[in-house]
Amino acid sequence: MQEERKAPRMRKSAKVTLTVVATVGLAACGRRRPDPCEAATFNQQACQEAIDRGGYYWQGSWVPMSYHYPYPYYFDSYRGYVSRGGTVASAPSTSYAGSRYADPPSGAGHSSGSSSPSVQRGGFGASGAGHGAGG
């Protein structure tokens, strides 16, 4: 009786697909929450909304920002950057949507940050300041 030959078990993943990593990696260039109004990561719709709201959602988390100029200023900066040969790696608009909760947190629209007065922040992170924590 002929012995059945077993195919060797492959140990590599059959398929590796990424959904957000490549886009995020390129757009962020070391930063994880690319500003939609920055020329190198410009996103027209997200920038307009960010200026109106005083911040933007990034992957569901609120990023408070203080924009000192109206939208055309950032758009012109972006156009100038492109005309000088600058590379733009915009994150998709979906990255700026998908808030955990329907509306920006209270205080958004001002430059006061995301904390309510009763919330303390910064209680973690001091030991790793200035470098990474992974190994």
Added chain:
Amino acid sequence: MRRIQAAPRADWQKKVEEAGLTWHTGEQPYWNESAFYEFTAKEVEILEAATNELEKMTLRAAQHAIDNRLYAKMGIPESAVPLIESSWEAEPPSLYGRFDLAYDGIHPPKLLEYNADTPTALLEAAVVQWYWLQDTFPQRDQFNSLHERLIALWKELAPYLPGQRIDLCSMDDAEDGMTVTYLQDTAQQAGLTASIFPIDEIGWDGKTFVGPDNQPLGAVFKLYPWEWMVREEFGRHLGTAGTLWIEPPWKMLLSNKGILPVLWELYPRHPNLLEASFDGPGLMMSWVRKPLLGREGSNITLHQPGKDVETGGGYGAEGFIYQDLAPLKSFDGVYPVLGSWVIGHEEGNAAGGMGIRESEMPITGNLSRFVPHLFD
């Protein structure tokens, strides 16, 4: 096991960036595909078996450290003990870890250390080298099912995560950021809701930890060492807050270099261990002194008769351990260290793949280069 010189893909920078690795070149190329390591299937079986064995042994070592209250010896503050013990009893979700192994293809793999709490170099191992293989040797194999295992594990963990949601935190650092971004990606592919923010944006509202939007944090993956968390300002809230942390606090025991002498005590002369001691080099002729809570090759002393090599850094206040010097073999003048990953803790089936980093000196630091591998 062989190191083989190879021509890098013509547009390798673009390709690795497309796979998410944006910091491939620092002072020197971090991602190095001008060479690769080739293994036999038998060698991979040996590495896989050693990894599963070490995983089992380290769990027993954690139990031993708890039973014998080795906390002070390991430089673990008393305030962290209830956290460690309650999480060990409750068995909350745990995701991954990386054993760093010395291996030459001839002798058994030897455990150098276990990064059980905050391992990085995951994207490179799981994704970037996988695409390298697809582009260069698509018919050949690679010890790497990390991506599939991570997605499968997130699916398993989903019922334990409040709201089937995970928030991922790290320092705002490129390498750490890529690791958590990749983990976010795998979590989302598993059907979880996942967001990322820097760890210093975690808030405390007097009752619980909250995210940047002031909403309570149910489950957090933190790429930030427990030994730092327990000593920082919010450390005092860890015992009362209901947040589920991944990795869990008991991983503090395994990421501590003190686990190496504990393992040696439990498994003396085990083929995958190097002799290690809390008390000094004893009869070891050549040894390495490592800080209990050291990171990235800092504050290491490598002693050989008539020759000492030391690295700088700011670690060591909690104490040191001594470990027999591993007989690292040089390949083309460089020293590879194999990072063998465990995903989850299923006995006998935790080993999920490996990544190799190599250095000019036999101490792996943050300037080591990642080199892909394959096997037949």
